[in-house]
Structures are given as C-alpha cells and as structure tokens.
Amino acid sequence: MCTARYTESDVRELAGPRSYERGLGYLDAVGRLRVDADRITATVQGTERYRVALEDGDSLRAACDCPYGEDGHFCKHCVAVALTVLREPGELPALRGEAAARETALDTWLDGLSRDELLALVRKRLAEDADFKDLLSVRAVMAGGDITAVRADITALLDPAEFSQYGYIAYEDAHGYAAQVTRAAEAIRDLATAGQGAAAIAAAREAIRRVTGVYESADDSDGCIADAAAELERAHLDACVAEPPDPDETARWLVDHCLGDGGEYLELEPADYRDVLGAQGLATLRALGEEALARNPSGWAEKYLMESLARAAGDLDELIAIHAADLDPDGYTHLVIAGELEAAERAGEALEWAEGGLRHAATEGEPVHRGLVDYVAERYACDDRTADALTVRRDHFQAERSLLAYRALRAAARADGRWDAERPPALELLRADAEEGRKSRWGGGAVLIDALTDDEDFDAAWIAAPVLATSDQWLRLADASAAARPADALAVYVRDVVARCQYTGDGNYTRIADLLTKARACQEALGTLDDFTAYLAGLRTEQKRKRNLMRILDQRGL
Incomplete structure (x- = not known):
C-alpha cells in the first residue's frame, strides 16, 4: 500500500x-x-x-x-x-x-498529435513563459555543439543581477533566482547526457562556486535557493558518474568544498561519491580529512567530513567514536548516536546511549534536548514501561515548563493512569511561574493560561486570564470556549477588532473580518443578532474610508 x-x-x-x-x-x-x-x-x-x-x-x-x-x-x-x-x-x-x-x-x-500541432503547443508556451524559453534556448545551443556557448548560458543563469535590486536578493526575489539555478542544473545534466561529462563537471563546480558567493547575500528564509543549489550538487554527482574524473583530484575538490565556504552553505555528502572515487580516491579523501581534523580538532566541517567517510566505509563504530569525541552538553549527540544505532537495528545499545544522554545533561547542568526526551519516553512507552516514561516527562516538564512539555506530561500520565495525581503539582509550578512573571520561551505569556485552555478547564482559565493573559492567549481562550461562554468570547473579539481598526493593510483587514465572523456566531448563540447588526453598521460607518476593508467585509457577507 x-x-x-x-x-x-x-x-x-x-x-x-x-x-x-x-x-x-x-x-x-x-x-x-x-x-x-x-x-x-x-x-x-x-x-x-x-x-x-x-x-x-x-x-x-x-x-x-x-x-x-x-x-x-x-x-x-x-x-x-x-x-x-x-x-x-x-x-x-x-x-x-x-x-x-x-x-x-x-x-x-501527445502521441496522437502531429508535428505541427506539437510545435504550435511549444511555440505558444514559449510566448507565454520566459523561463521555459530560456531552458529551451540552452538546449538549442547544446544541440549545436557549442560547449563554450552552453557554459556561458549556464553562467548567465547564475547571475543574480536581475534579482539584486539593492545589492542582495530579497525574500520576494529568492524563488525567481532559485528557478534559474534549477535550470542551470538541468542544463548541466543535459551536458553530461550528451557525452560532455568533463564539461558538465567543470560547469557544475563553477556553478556551485558562484551560488555559494550569492548565498551570503540572499534572504533564503524558505530554503528555495538551498534546494536549487542541492540540485546543482546532484547534477555534479551525475556528471561524475557519467564520466568519472581523476579520483585524487575529485577527492581534493570534495575536501576543499566541505571545508570551505561551500560546505558552510551547501552541504554535500562525500559518501555519495564512493563509487566515483574508488579505493584510491577514498584513501586520498581519508588522508586529507585526517590531516584537516588534526589541524582543527574542534572544527565542525572537519568532523562532518570524517563522519561521511565512516558512513562511506559502513563503519558504524568509527562513526560513533567520532560523535562521542565531542558530546553536546544537552545530550543531542547522544540522540544522534542512538539514531545511528537504531537504524542499524542495535536498539538495545541505542537506548543505552539515549539514557546516558539524560544523565550527561544532568551532570552538565543543561536542559535536556527535547528530541532526546521524546526518544527515551517513546521507547519506554513502546516497551510498556509507562511509569519510566512518566518520570522522564515529569523531569523534563519541571525543567522546561512549556506547553509542549505539559502536553507530553499529560499524555504520559494518562497512559500510566496518574493524570489526576500529576496535574495539580504541574499547575502549581506554572502558577508559581506566572506569579514570578516567567513567560513562555517565545515571550507568549504565562504558560498557565495555555495549559488551562489546552486542558479545556475554561473556568479556571477565564479566572486567571485578566491578570496573566496576552492578547494572543485571550484569543485562543475565546476560540476554544466560545461555544460554552459566548458572551465572554464576544467581548474578546470586539476588543481585538477595536485595537485592529487603528491599523491598515489587507492582512489586518482579513483578520478583522475573521473576528467579526466569530463575534456574529457568538451573538447568534446569545440570541442577540440584532445587536451585532447594529454594531456592524456603526463600524462600517466609522471605517468607511478604508475601501479594502469594506471590500473584504462585503466578500464575507458582513
């Protein structure tokens, strides 16, 4: 399936x-x-x-x-x-x-279309899609056998000038540049397929170098340029497979890439090249990697290179030794090792390493990595060790006291049949945090409010909210309990509408419309829809100069 x-x-x-x-x-x-x-x-x-x-x-x-x-x-x-x-x-x-x-x-x-019909479809697409036209233009030059021109076209595709209005690639232009990098990768693959493997390798390496330089001055929040660059790296590997280059020279290039700026921005897995490198190239790569690690024992790039070599050799124990030489204080390295062992079906050792990570973090006085907590607790739960899973979740909650940790504690306690006993002291900790002014990690207000709301203990949440709740928490509480407390929720929605009417922007207007829709539902539940109609009429009169707001309200039937 x-x-x-x-x-x-x-x-x-x-x-x-x-x-x-x-x-x-x-x-x-x-x-x-x-x-x-x-x-x-x-x-x-x-x-x-x-x-x-x-x-x-x-x-x-x-x-x-x-x-x-x-x-x-x-x-x-x-x-x-x-x-x-x-x-x-x-x-x-x-x-x-x-x-x-x-x-x-x-x-x-498509098979049933004539040549003229197919050409008409292609020409129509060429007239409508400049990117498609660029792609076919490169292939047309390639068909003519002018490799120099092909490489020039690939270089042109990688030029960020069109997307760098202010000296850098802004967020809104990143996807456009990434699309051109992807087309360059496709052209490199076409070169390799056409029997020009050496030219494809050279073009790929130059392309990777250029994109690395661009990446330093680009807002790639969505990761689209990184994804396109990964396509370049895969195109390079494909070209190496199509026409294997000198193994020693390839090993040196891989080391230079991994330890230079290329490795910082565009991760490449040397283990993927083991068939290209062969025994000779792998030996050269290992020697160069060991020299680099000796020069810089704490370098993350050097360690990554040696880890990749261990994977290429299939030597799990060497890989674990590399990880174990530099353990993160929060236990994350232990989690990585546990994952490697789990994948190798050495589950018992994996759990031992993970448990050791909990002890290591405690010794270091560091908060435990959340992924490690999840791993150990889930393993315990799978082994029907629900009491042990609860202990791990309790310890983590007491250290972190976030909503996620509270939810995990609740699930573990319910699985062990102990939530009624665990909940009061957990809430007492959150209540003490609230009194001390401690907020969630992301500045989202007292975790107590979110925990009570998540528990659907709405009466307690509404009692605590006036002193502790942020505007977002008020809205979450109103959304969660509108059916049970429509009058209270209505007051929250109206208050937020008033606050938002001070600002402009379609996103803000859309949010106002959302709030008004919810307010109308509350007044329907209260049997006071006439009051809403009067309120909305007054609001529209007051805000009538905001034409986009009026348009959005009209679209929503408000």
Missing part, C-alpha cells in the same frame, strides 16, 4: 503548536485532494477557498495562498491537508493510481 513519506510528528514540528491545533478544525474543509508521485494538492474552505500544495519527497514542504501561508509559514490549511492524507491511508493507492492514469492519458494524447 502506498503511504505518505512523512509522519504526524513532522507536521506538528513544521506547523508549531498553534497552527497544528487550528488545522485540526479544518479537516472537514479539505476538498479536491489530488496526489501525484511527490506532490499533493487540495483546496481548503476557510474564510475563503485556499489552495494548498505539499511536496512529499525527501522532506515535507508546503505552500498555501492564504495570507499566513504566503509569508512562508506551514499554516493551518497545510496542516489540514497533511493530516487528511495521513488519516485516510487507504485512499492513497487509488489517488496515486488516478494520477498515473492521467499521466498515461496525457502521454497517449
């Missing part, structure tokens, strides 16, 4: 707790789900109908055309689509089968 390549934990980590929880409320709003080999698309009906695309390849990536998603965030709509796919695994084979059928139908249709 075909399944998704990601997990619910991946979704939660990418989205963050707030978007994840909100996404749960949109599972019934997902429609037009379409699954291809590595891409999942759907629509989600929110305040408007939004389009979501998930890339389900080596790692999960997502895009949504809602305002929050357009800022590069893994929004609640992305969460809803990702979870819908996970929770309906039986549909994936059928959906991927439908995608394959569509591809077959398209191929059949």
Whole structure:
C-alpha cells in the first residue's frame, strides 16, 4: 500500500503548536485532494477557498495562498491537508493510481498529435513563459555543439543581477533566482547526457562556486535557493558518474568544498561519491580529512567530513567514536548516536546511549534536548514501561515548563493512569511561574493560561486570564470556549477588532473580518443578532474610508 513519506510528528514540528491545533478544525474543509508521485494538492474552505500544495519527497514542504501561508509559514490549511492524507491511508493507492492514469492519458494524447500541432503547443508556451524559453534556448545551443556557448548560458543563469535590486536578493526575489539555478542544473545534466561529462563537471563546480558567493547575500528564509543549489550538487554527482574524473583530484575538490565556504552553505555528502572515487580516491579523501581534523580538532566541517567517510566505509563504530569525541552538553549527540544505532537495528545499545544522554545533561547542568526526551519516553512507552516514561516527562516538564512539555506530561500520565495525581503539582509550578512573571520561551505569556485552555478547564482559565493573559492567549481562550461562554468570547473579539481598526493593510483587514465572523456566531448563540447588526453598521460607518476593508467585509457577507 502506498503511504505518505512523512509522519504526524513532522507536521506538528513544521506547523508549531498553534497552527497544528487550528488545522485540526479544518479537516472537514479539505476538498479536491489530488496526489501525484511527490506532490499533493487540495483546496481548503476557510474564510475563503485556499489552495494548498505539499511536496512529499525527501522532506515535507508546503505552500498555501492564504495570507499566513504566503509569508512562508506551514499554516493551518497545510496542516489540514497533511493530516487528511495521513488519516485516510487507504485512499492513497487509488489517488496515486488516478494520477498515473492521467499521466498515461496525457502521454497517449501527445502521441496522437502531429508535428505541427506539437510545435504550435511549444511555440505558444514559449510566448507565454520566459523561463521555459530560456531552458529551451540552452538546449538549442547544446544541440549545436557549442560547449563554450552552453557554459556561458549556464553562467548567465547564475547571475543574480536581475534579482539584486539593492545589492542582495530579497525574500520576494529568492524563488525567481532559485528557478534559474534549477535550470542551470538541468542544463548541466543535459551536458553530461550528451557525452560532455568533463564539461558538465567543470560547469557544475563553477556553478556551485558562484551560488555559494550569492548565498551570503540572499534572504533564503524558505530554503528555495538551498534546494536549487542541492540540485546543482546532484547534477555534479551525475556528471561524475557519467564520466568519472581523476579520483585524487575529485577527492581534493570534495575536501576543499566541505571545508570551505561551500560546505558552510551547501552541504554535500562525500559518501555519495564512493563509487566515483574508488579505493584510491577514498584513501586520498581519508588522508586529507585526517590531516584537516588534526589541524582543527574542534572544527565542525572537519568532523562532518570524517563522519561521511565512516558512513562511506559502513563503519558504524568509527562513526560513533567520532560523535562521542565531542558530546553536546544537552545530550543531542547522544540522540544522534542512538539514531545511528537504531537504524542499524542495535536498539538495545541505542537506548543505552539515549539514557546516558539524560544523565550527561544532568551532570552538565543543561536542559535536556527535547528530541532526546521524546526518544527515551517513546521507547519506554513502546516497551510498556509507562511509569519510566512518566518520570522522564515529569523531569523534563519541571525543567522546561512549556506547553509542549505539559502536553507530553499529560499524555504520559494518562497512559500510566496518574493524570489526576500529576496535574495539580504541574499547575502549581506554572502558577508559581506566572506569579514570578516567567513567560513562555517565545515571550507568549504565562504558560498557565495555555495549559488551562489546552486542558479545556475554561473556568479556571477565564479566572486567571485578566491578570496573566496576552492578547494572543485571550484569543485562543475565546476560540476554544466560545461555544460554552459566548458572551465572554464576544467581548474578546470586539476588543481585538477595536485595537485592529487603528491599523491598515489587507492582512489586518482579513483578520478583522475573521473576528467579526466569530463575534456574529457568538451573538447568534446569545440570541442577540440584532445587536451585532447594529454594531456592524456603526463600524462600517466609522471605517468607511478604508475601501479594502469594506471590500473584504462585503466578500464575507458582513
């Protein structure tokens, strides 16, 4: 059976707790789900109908055309689509089968077109799509056999001038530049396929050097330039496979890349080159790596190179020894080692290393890495050691006292049948933090409010909120308890509308419309819809000069 390549934990980590929880409320709003080999698309009906695309390849990536998603965030709509796919695994084979059928139908249709019909389609696309035209132009030059011209075209594709209005590539221009880097990688692959492996290798290395220089002055918050650069590196490897270069020279290039600026910005896995290098090249690579590590024993790039060599040799014990030579105080290195051992089906040793990481962090007086806590607790839970899992979660909560740690403590305590006993002292710790003014790690206010809201202990949350809650916490509490306390929630929504009316911008206007929609639902529940109608009329009169706000309110039927 075909399944998704990601997990619910991946979704939660990418989205963050707030978007994840909100996404749960949109599972019934997902429609037009379409699954291809590595891409999942759907629509989600929110305040408007939004389009979501998930890339389900080596790692999960997502895009949504809602305002929050357009800022590069893994929004609640992305969460809803990702979870819908996970929770309906039986549909994936059928959906991927439908995608394959569509591809077959398209191929059949194209096979039936005449040469003139195909040329008409291509020319129409060339007239509409400058990027497509650039790609075919490079291939046309390549067909003519002018390798110098091909390399010049590849260099031109890597020139950031068009995207550097102020001397750097701004966030909004990063995707455009990344698309050109990807086309350069495709051209390099075409060179290698055409029997020009040496030229392709030289072009790839020059391209990697150029992109490395650009990367220092680019806002690549979405990682699109890094992804495109990875395509360049894969094109280089493909070219090396097509026409293997000198193994010693290749080893020296790999070391220079990994230890220079290239390794800092564009990770490359030397182990992937073991077939290209052969025994001679691997020996040269190891000698150069050992010399570099001797010169700089604490260098992360030097360590990464030696780790890669250990992987290439399949020597897990050497790899563990390299990791163990420099242990992170929070236990993260222990987690990495545990992961390597787990993958090698040495689960007992993996757990021993992970448990050692907990002890190591305690000795160092450092907060334990959250991933290590999760690993140990989940292993204990799988082994029916629920009391031990609870102890790990309790210790972590007492040290971190975040909402995520509270949720994990609650789940572990429920699994062990002890939540009624664990909850009061946990809340007492959070209450003491609130009284001392301690806030969440991200400055989001007292964790006590979020914990009570998450527990659906709304009465206690409303009692504590006037003294402790931030504006975001007020809104989360109102959203969570609107059905039970519509009058209280209404007051929060109206207060936030008043505050937001002081500002402009379509994103702000959309949020005002969201709040008004919620306020209307509260007054419907209270049986006072006439009051809302009067309030809205007054608001529209007061804000009538804000034309975009009026347009958005009209679109929402407000």
